[in-house]
Amino acid sequence: MKDRVEKNQPDYITDWKVTIMETWMGLDQNYIDSLVETLSISTKEHDFTMNQTPEAVSCPPMKPLLDEPELITTMDTERELLGRITCLRDEEFWFCGIYRYIFLLNLQGKLIKSFTTKSKNRPEDIAVTRSGDLVYTDPGKRTVNKVENDQIQEVIRLQGWIPNYVCSTFSGDFLVTMVSDDYKQSKVVRYSGSTEKQTIQFDSEGTPLYSSCSSVSENRNLDICVAVAGAVVVVNQAGKLRFRYTGHPSTTKKSFSPSGITKDSQSQILTADWNNHCIHIIDQDGQFLGYIDNCNLKDPWGLCVDTRDNLFVLEFSSGKVKKIKYM
Structure with a gap:
């Protein structure tokens, strides 16, 4: 496991910084910067108000990465070609794959319920x-x-677009990745129930942010993290690009191919790199921290983390x- 590296400062500046500086003159600049990240920020560009939730901004005690990740147990679902x-x-x-059913298993592999x-x-x-x-x-x-x-x-029905991947946010919204009918455009849309609240599709220069999305997750700082072809694309809650992570030389012997993503x-x-049979770990600013490649992983795809920060790799x-x- 690679050592942690120093985090970069956020790559975005808001009008709140000016307000803070005028109100609390004499405060250390680094402290001001840290306050900016936890305040509510409005953006006219996306007409979307950013409201942090207490759970999202809470700071749990730091946990160091293990030098050697440990394989605790292996569960056999007795079903192949599962992706989620x-x-x-x-x-x-919960699991789903190439079949039309979804099923719930416990850690011992016992079926609890299933439906089509x-x-x-x-x-x-x-x-x-x-x-x-x-x-x-x-x-x-x-x-x-x-x-x-x-x-x-049915909560949402689209026209002209095909829904792919979904996550539930801290606020209770849904983030849905989708592709156009001609498969030439991709975007992320935020919904409150069936109401569309926000669309994220282009960067500040009008360049498309996404192509061939394979997973979406909301980080605790409310960044939106999307695995796409060859990269992890992270935008802030307002939809402004923060960074793209395209792999690390020490792990990507073959092309970087992210599939599942979690926080x-x-x-x-x-993020699961199925082409290199490993898991990449990066910090919230896109800095490579380490990887997991010692647990005999083969075609890792779906990922989730429990409340104790145990990682489950499908x-x-x-x-x-x-x-x-x-x-």
């Missing part, structure tokens, strides 16, 4: 809301659906889930 895993509880997990999608189509992605309800995307029907009390209800209590970003080809301690 999400934690319901610390030892219960309403349309009988294959789900592309799954997520769990803060209240514990399951959400899944149905590209065939162009819908995002929620499962509440074992009842499937932990330290706001570290973890292998696409084998359907096995590996529980790894890395902090």
Whole structure:
């Protein structure tokens, strides 16, 4: 495991900095910068107000990365070609893959429940809301659906766009990645229920941010992290590009191919690099921290982290889930 590196300062400046400097003259500049990140910021460019939640801005005790990550246990789902895993509880997990059903297993591999999608189509992605309800995307029907009390209800239906990946945010919104009907454009859209609140598609120069999205996650600092073809693209809550991570020379013997993406209590970003059979760990500013490649990973795809910062890695080809301690 590589040593931590010093974090860069945020690459964005807001009008709040001016207000802070005028109000608290004489404060250390670094302290002012740190305050900027935790305040509510409004942006006219995206017409979206950034409101931090207490859970998102809380600072848990620092946990150092282990020099050698430890494989705690391996669970066999007895199903191959699974791409998505999400934690319901610390030892219960929802899964989906190339099939039309979604199922819940405990850490011992025991089936708790399963159901078939309403349309009988294959789900592309799954997520769990803060209240514990399951959400899944149905590209065939162009819908995002929620499962509440074992009842499937359509939440979002798109026209001209196909939904791919979804995550539930700290505020209770949904972030949905989608591709246009002609597969030439991609974007991330924020929804409150069925109401569209924000669209993120281009950087400040009008260049598309995303192509071939494969996963989306919201970090604890409310950055939006998206795995795309050959990179992890991170924007702040207002949709402004913060950085692109394109791999690290020590890990990418083959081309960097991120698939699943998640975050932990330290706001570290973890992404599965299936082409190099390892997990990359970067900090919230895009600095490479280390990687996990010693747990005999093969085709790692889906990722999730439990409340104790244990990492669960779903292998696409084998359907096995590996529980790894890395902090």
